Amino acid sequence: MALTWKDTGTIAETLYDNDPDLDPTTLRFTELHDMVCALPGFSDDPEKSSEAILEAILQAWLDERE
Incomplete structure (x- = not known):
């Protein structure tokens, strides 16, 4: 499955699974x-990222840790 910036939840879950001890x-x-951008399967344009998208990924990652 190809990941894009719209897949904030899946990205956060993958990041958490890759390093569950990282804050x-x-x-x-x-x-x-x-x-x-380094995740396997990530295929979106790195320039399409925004602060709002990164904040959404960060929040979803924090939710994964709970």
């Missing part, structure tokens, strides 16, 4: 962006 609040948006 996502310690990441800068540039680091989060790079992590998303």
Whole structure:
């Protein structure tokens, strides 16, 4: 399955599964962006990212940790 920036929930779940001990609040948006772009199956344009999208991924990731 190809991931795009619209798949915030799936991206967050994948990031959590890859490193469940990582506190996502310690990441800068540039680091989060790079992590998303490096995910297997991520095929969207890196330039289509926005602060709002990264915030949504971060919030979904925090929800995964609960």
